Amino acid sequence: MGKILEEYGRYFAASRHLLIVPLCLVFLTVLGLLTLSSASLSFVGPNYLLRQCVWLALALPCCFVALLLPIDLLRRHSGAIALFATILLVVVLISPVGHAVKGSRRWIDLGFLHLQVSELAKLALALCLAERLAERAGHSWDVRKDFLQPLTLLGIFALLLLLEPDYGSTFLFLFVGFTLLFLAGTPLRFLLSCCTSAALLLALFVVRNPVRLGRILAFLDVESTKLTGSYQLWQGLVGFQSGGLHGLGLGNGRQQLSYLPEAHTDFIFPIMAEELGYPFALLAIFAYVTLFAILWLEIYRVHDTFLFLFASGILLFLVAQTVINLAVVMGLFPTKGVALPLVSYGGSNLFLVFSSIGLLLNCFCTAQAQKPRLPDLLPSENFH
Numbered sequence: 001m002g003k004i005l006e007e008y009g010r011y012f013a014a015s016r017h018l019l020i021v022p023l024c025l026v027f028l029t030v031l032g033l034l035t036l037s038s039a040s041l042s043f044v045g046p047n048y049l050l051r052q053c054v055w056l057a058l059a060l061p062c063c064f065v066a067l068l069l070p071i072d073l074l075r076r077h078s079g080a081i082a083l084f085a086t087i088l089l090v091v092v093l094i095s096p097v098g099h100a101v102k103g104s105r106r107w108i109d110l111g112f113l114h115l116q117v118s119e120l121a122k123l124a125l126a127l128c129l130a131e132r133l134a135e136r137a138g139h140s141w142d143v144r145k146d147f148l149q150p151l152t153l154l155g156i157f158a159l160l161l162l163l164e165p166d167y168g169s170t171f172l173f174l175f176v177g178f179t180l181l182f183l184a185g186t187p188l189r190f191l192l193s194c195c196t197s198a199a200l201l202l203a204l205f206v207v208r209n210p211v212r213l214g215r216i217l218a219f220l221d222v223e224s225t226k227l228t229g230s231y232q233l234w235q236g237l238v239g240f241q242s243g244g245l246h247g248l249g250l251g252n253g254r255q256q257l258s259y260l261p262e263a264h265t266d267f268i269f270p271i272m273a274e275e276l277g278y279p280f281a282l283l284a285i286f287a288y289v290t291l292f293a294i295l296w297l298e299i300y301r302v303h304d305t306f307l308f309l310f311a312s313g314i315l316l317f318l319v320a321q322t323v324i325n326l327a328v329v330m331g332l333f334p335t336k337g338v339a340l341p342l343v344s345y346g347g348s349n350l351f352l353v354f355s356s357i358g359l360l361l362n363c364f365c366t367a368q369a370q371k372p373r374l375p376d377l378l379p380s381e382n383f384h
Contacts (some may be wrong), residue, residue: 017294018294018298018361018364020290020291020294021291021294021295021357021361024287024288024290024291025291025342025357027283027287028284028287028288028291028341028342028343029056029342029343031272031280031283031284031343032052032268032340032342032343032344033049033052033053033056034250034276035268035271035272035275035276035343036048036049036052036264036268036345037049037250037251038250038251038253038256038271038275048264048345051345051347052345052350055346055347055350055351056350058347058351059347059350059351059353059354059355060354062351062354062355062358063354063355063357063358064358065355065358066354066355066356066357066358066359066362067358067359067361067362068362069359069362071307071310071362071363071366074127075127075131075306078127078128078130078131078132079128079131081124081127081128082124082125082127082128082153084124085117085120085121085124085125085157086121086156086157086160088108088117088120088121089117089118089121089157089160089161090160091108091117092105092106092107092108092117092164093105093160093163093164095108097109097110104164104165104166105164106118106164106166106169114347114348115347115348116346116348116349118161118166118169119348119349119351119352120352121157121161121173122172122173122176122314122317122352123314123352123355123356123359125153125154125157125173125176125177125313126176126180126309126310126313126314126316126317127310127313128153129150129153129154129177129180129181129309129313130180130306130309130310130312130313131306131310132149132150132153133146133150133180133181133184133305133309134184134304134305134306134309136184137184137305141185141187143190146184146186147181147186147190150177150180150181151177151181151194154173154174154177154178157173157177158170158173158174158177158198161173162205165205165209165212167202167205167206167212167336168324168336168337168338169338170202171202171324172317172320172321172324172338174195174198174202175316175320176313176316176317176320178191178194178195178198179312179316180309180312180313180316183308183309183312184305184309214229215229215334215335215336216334217229218230218233218334218335219233219331219333219334219335222234222237222331230335231261232260232261232262232267232335233328233329233331233335235255235259235260235261235267235270236255236260236267236270236329236331237270237330237331238255238259239253239255239260239270239271239273239274240270240273240274240330242254242255242274243270243273243274243275243276243277243278243281244277244278245277245278245279246277247273247274247275247276247277247278247280248274248275249275250275250276251275252275253271253274253275254274255270255271255274256271262337264344264345265337265339265344265345265346266325266328266329266336266337266338266339266340266344267329268340268343268344268345269281269284269325269326269329269340269343270329272284272343284343285326288322292315292318292319292322295315295360296315298360298364299311299312299315299360299364301364301367302363302364302367303367304366304367304370307363307366307367308367310359310363311359311360311363311364314356314359314360314363315356315360317356318341318353318356321338321339321340321341322340322341324336324338325338325339325340325344326340341353
């Protein structure tokens, strides 16, 4: 333990720009708690702010555990972790402990917590794909080993998510999986053919699902469907408009008073803009951009193939989830239930984000520790 902490101390001393990362995390988390304190005012029953504070207290240790876990241990057991995540995705579909909300079975009911299995599966997919692709690094490219085998793993996860159904997570998994294949050097002709096939398959599932198809059609004509299919999106846009430059003040917003559905989860950002105004909304976006930019720059300093791919997969999930949520609530994408990292209510969301940040910093420090120091590079005779 002492050696690990010594390595981290040396690493952070040489990478002081990473101190901005905890500042962004604290700012976004506090902003989320402030907004949640207002967004949950209309709910009779659970105290969502108190629950979120409890989840936060449990999620923070997950960050430190992920920070101290030996990356080699995770790599050796990547197959078992992926298998475990796959089993949980199957359990959600066929077991009585699978909890359904609005027709989608995405959660395992643990009594004190509804665990969204797809959050764990994100880390499992990034880990297993990175291990498989890194294992083949330096070898001549082989269609079966370097493309079909990773694609099969990705396809299993995507299919199970489609069956829930969870089209948003399916898109996220396919996006991250194909990007990792691209970063690993997969020829574009294979990737383009698979991306086209995946897009056609998703379109087929959407067309055969009246609810999802209705969302797409409503999105194409928001004003005409503002009282039906686009009601949630329209109310979110009303929140942005009424907030203006100065905001209505914390607790004075109207949209959270049963006007805007899911105001405490997927559509919490319009509540922030309505009550705190555009400056705070823009500051939140700036904090996300700063956080992700610093982490991306640090990833490009990683020369180990496995660590590079694993860290890239983790960060791609966080970035894509953030972009999709913001695009949905601003009316740029069709309505889809994707939480805003660190801000939206939910224990699974917090556990994923803080575990992801811990694993990213772990990857960076491990990569730095693998670099031989200058005295080790010089022959001993040069000192005589």
